[in-house]
Amino acid sequence: MAEDILRTLGYLALGSRMKRLGETLQAQTQALVADTGADLPAAQYPLLEALERLGPTKIGVLAAVLGVAQPGVTRMVDKLEAAGWVETQRDNDDRRVRTVRLTATAARMLDQARKDVWPTIEAAVADACATGTGPLLDRLAALEDALKEAPLARRAAAGRKGGEDGRS
Amino acid sequence: MAEDILRTLGYLALGSRMKRLGETLQAQTQALVADTGADLPAAQYPLLEALERLGPTKIGVLAAVLGVAQPGVTRMVDKLEAAGWVETQRDNDDRRVRTVRLTATAARMLDQARKDVWPTIEAAVADACATGTGPLLDRLAALEDALKEAPLARRAAAGRKGGEDGRS
DNA sequence: ACCAGATATATAACTAGGTATATAAAAGCC
DNA sequence: GGCTTTTATATACCTAGTTATATATCTGGT
Structure with missing residues (x-):
């Protein structure tokens, strides 16, 4: 795995990094939507x-x-x-x-x-954002790591498998 | 001032929001670079x-x-x-x-x-990121607010006006 | 009524990203 | 050596942002 240079550049590459993360989130969200069978x-x-x-x-x-x-x-x-x-x-x-x-x-x-898709997505994104407690750059790094380790679709699937009392 | 709907959507619009913030940061960074007279x-x-x-x-x-x-x-x-x-x-x-x-x-x-432009930019972005202590969404909101209130160029100018012992 | 200035949106031009696929070259197997 | 599979990059197609400008319409002053 190549070193992630955007991370080492800290605030100097924050804009690039956020755009990248935005692309990732949107792509994974669309994949998760497709998983639910919805066409949104x-x-x-x-x-x-x-x-x-x-x-x-x-x-x-x-x-x-x-x-x-x-x-x-x-x-x-x-x-x-x-x-x-x-x-x-x-x-x-x-x-x-x-x-x-x-x-x-x-x-x-x-x-x-609103009833069946967005709550799944919201929970998955919130789940991905839950790790890390430090300042903004650390939080971004934690979110990036979380999405790489477990894309939203996998988080949603884990939520469903966990049953009704899962992720609230 | 119109209500910012992306904010109210929380995690559901996190991707869109990050792309927006990334665009803002990059645009303001380029303006700040231009302010320094550099062509980068x-x-x-x-x-x-x-x-x-x-x-x-x-x-x-x-x-x-x-x-x-x-x-x-x-x-x-x-x-x-x-x-x-x-x-x-x-x-x-x-x-x-x-x-x-x-x-x-x-x-x-x-x-x-590396000697004269990037430190200015880094300090300005760090300055903008310094406010807010809460979870990721709050941190993003704080950064958005900070950039709107004082674009990077203004932060850099304030840093220069403050003298050499300013923002470290 | 007429005109200048302001406003809403469309359009142009550009940038920067993605996925999918094409093309060429290299690697590996028999 | 010949062939198939893999790999590196270019290209195609598409999306989504920006700023600048064009066009049409409205508003307000004289």
Whole structure:
């Protein structure tokens, strides 16, 4: 196993390291979702959840609540619309505004996921984050180690095998 | 100020949140580098540092020590080579292998940066990470808050204004 | 009413990541 | 030596971020 240089660089490579960890978490989350048999775009979960909470929302607001740049949200929305997760329309009072809402199908699938998929994922990620107590860099290192040792899917499987009184 | 939905989603949006934070850190780091008048590709610092430490290295090994996928490294190397930071050549004993090394100019600039740029950056990031003591999510939230309140460039400036006995 | 400035979103351009696969070269086996 | 399998990297395709700018629309002042 090669030495992990990002770790030795400490704060100097924190940005790179967090992006890497974010990629890992998203990939493992999507794999875990697939394991449950669900067909959900895990990476877009925050956007879908925002729509669930806020109801019909314009693109600029979505960008603000998600803390990302507007053009990215425009593209994400276009993609989700093409895939049938959201639908959009121009606002009658201001033709610049495009309002995004969940399709009925998407709302149902999210409702279902809220019951059986997201709790599994949340528990698995929390489990991975439970190790380590030190400062931020140590916590990141601990999380990286934890994910490498036992990807989320394995943690979820362990949770299921442990029975109903498992990981709460 | 819009509510930050990623925060409310806790572990469910940890991957997205880390990628966002990584983007923020890298952007602020590059701005801070520009403030110092240096012309360094901050996002490629880990790769350049790896070459500094390991000497001439093949692409697969770079991918391994950086913990990223090989095609990304190929692309990064191509870009750095075009910009004069690295040079590559085929290995005589194994024509599949491409060996990457720093150019002499790059080595000098990195040497200089090691003295005057990276310590500034490291201190600023460490400063931003210093707040908060709770579990990982709280630590991330604290870091996000800290970066929003005072971007790295401002932290570095505060460090310089504080004089030589400032932030150690 | 007209115009300048502000605003919302689309588009352009770029960066940086992933997985999958293609191509070439090396290694190992018979 | 010939063939099959493995390995290293390039390439294809896709995703997801950014900043900058274009386009259309709205707002407010005169």
